[in-house]
Each structure stands twice: as structure tokens, then as C-alpha cells.
Amino acid sequence: MFTGIVQGTAEVVAINEKPQFRTHTLRMPPERLTGLEPGASVAHNGCCLTVTAIEEDRVSFDLMQETLRITNLGLLKQGDRVNFERAARFGDEIGGHAMSGHILCMAPITRIIRSENNRQIWFRLPEPYRRYLFTKGYIGIDGISLTIGEVDGCDFCVNLIPETLERTNLGFREEQELVNIEIDPQTQAIVDTVERVLAERMDNGN
Known part of the structure; x- marks a missing residue:
């Protein structure tokens, strides 16, 4: 779950294209990396994605065909910036409203x-x-x-x-x-x- 309170923007530093599949890598702010591990959820422009790899401040995510079709993540180019929010934790303040990370x-x-x-x-x-x-x-x-x-x-x-x-x-x-x-x-x-x-x-x- 997410709150809709965006924590900042992150630059897309790499894109690996495959047939009907894409892996992209963000450069995350160091203060937002604490406790982040593969398998964690991070919203990109509101779309919930799963961390697949972390190398220093570079964090990678896989995007399926449906995600590329329905969201603007399929339009991203290297150098673009996306809004990001790490998944809410129990006890966090809900400053916005409850969001699922599923784009309509x-x-x-x-x-x-x-x-x-x-x-x-x-x-x-x-x-x-x-x-x-x-x-x-x-x-x-x-x-x-x-x-x-x-x-x-x-x-x-x-x-x-x-x-x-x-x-x-x-x-x-x-x-x-x-x-x-x-x-x-x-x-x-x-x-x-x-x-x-x-x-x-x-x-x-x-």
C-alpha cells in the first residue's frame, strides 16, 4: 500500500529492452535506500514495482508487457525522472489517501x-x-x-x-x-x- 505522498523524483539511468519486457534502473537518493532490499515494493509514477537488484544507489525493476501497455513507464527514456514512493509501513502517517499502486x-x-x-x-x-x-x-x-x-x-x-x-x-x-x-x-x-x-x-x- 502507498499513501500518495511522493518522496521525490529519481532519474532513470539505464533501460534494458527485451521482447515485451523491460528492466529499468533508477538512481535513488541515498537517504531513501535504508532497509531497501530485493523484493521490496516501490511506486514509480504511482505504479507498484518490485526491486530486483540493488547496486550502491542504483536500483533495478522489471516491467511486464501489461505494465508497459497501461502506464507511462513504457514511454520513459534514459534521463527521465519518475515520482517514487516506498511502500507504507504499519504505523506510518497517511498524509494522502490509501493507494494500491495499480494504475487504471x-x-x-x-x-x-x-x-x-x-x-x-x-x-x-x-x-x-x-x-x-x-x-x-x-x-x-x-x-x-x-x-x-x-x-x-x-x-x-x-x-x-x-x-x-x-x-x-x-x-x-x-x-x-x-x-x-x-x-x-x-x-x-x-x-x-x-x-x-x-x-x-x-x-x-x-
Whole structure:
């Protein structure tokens, strides 16, 4: 489990491509390596990956075909930076919201509105997932726990403070770039349950 409180960004220093498979290596900050071992979970842009090797500050991870297809990790190039968060431990403060590290889809950035002390970014969610969008609802964007500001059909925005812009890769994202989306699991469960109950009542003629 993750909290959506990104611990920083890490550079992709190596990519090893194989058919429908990829291993990439991050250079992790030394202070985030304490206790990290092969088999541990680390979120990359919100996607839960397993540590496969550690060599000094270089940490490697394997990516399967499905991960490469559904997430923006398949678009990474050497030198790019990803948001990272190590798995939450029992007793850790949950400063964001509970996140699974399972990406639902990608969404393009459609508009960036810059002002002196903050930034508003708009995204477009694929049509099948618009039913999960609610003003003031939680959403995970590249692993960052954020609150939805406004909703307009499939489009929604978030408002970012300087700390978020400095700590995460949203500070240097541009329009049309794709971000990973994780919908709050509780929101998914509630919406899906209500839709199923209403559909059953319709089928039963109630």
C-alpha cells in the first residue's frame, strides 16, 4: 500500500529492452535506500514495482508487457525522472489517501494554467472512467494523492502548491504528456456497487 505522498523524483539511468519486457534502473537518493532490499515494493509514477537488484544507489525493476501497455513507464527514456514512493509501513502517517499502486489508465494533460504561487493542471480521462470523477474527490496522478478541483465531462483539474511542484514531476510536465491515473478504490467500489444495484432493480422491474 502507498499513501500518495511522493518522496521525490529519481532519474532513470539505464533501460534494458527485451521482447515485451523491460528492466529499468533508477538512481535513488541515498537517504531513501535504508532497509531497501530485493523484493521490496516501490511506486514509480504511482505504479507498484518490485526491486530486483540493488547496486550502491542504483536500483533495478522489471516491467511486464501489461505494465508497459497501461502506464507511462513504457514511454520513459534514459534521463527521465519518475515520482517514487516506498511502500507504507504499519504505523506510518497517511498524509494522502490509501493507494494500491495499480494504475487504471493514462490521461493526457490538456491545459496548464500558471500563476505566481500555484498551478492548475487539466486532464482528460477516458470516457469509460468519467463516472468516477467527483469535485473534491481523491485521485492519484503519477502516484501523487490529489484532490479534484473541478469536473467538466471527462475533463478535470487539480490545483498544485509550490511544494508539490518542487517535489514531483508535475513541476516540469507539459501539455499532451500522459500521466498515470489511479482512482480512489473506495470511490470505485461505491460507484460500481450503486450502478449494479440500480441495474438489478431495473432488470427486476422495480
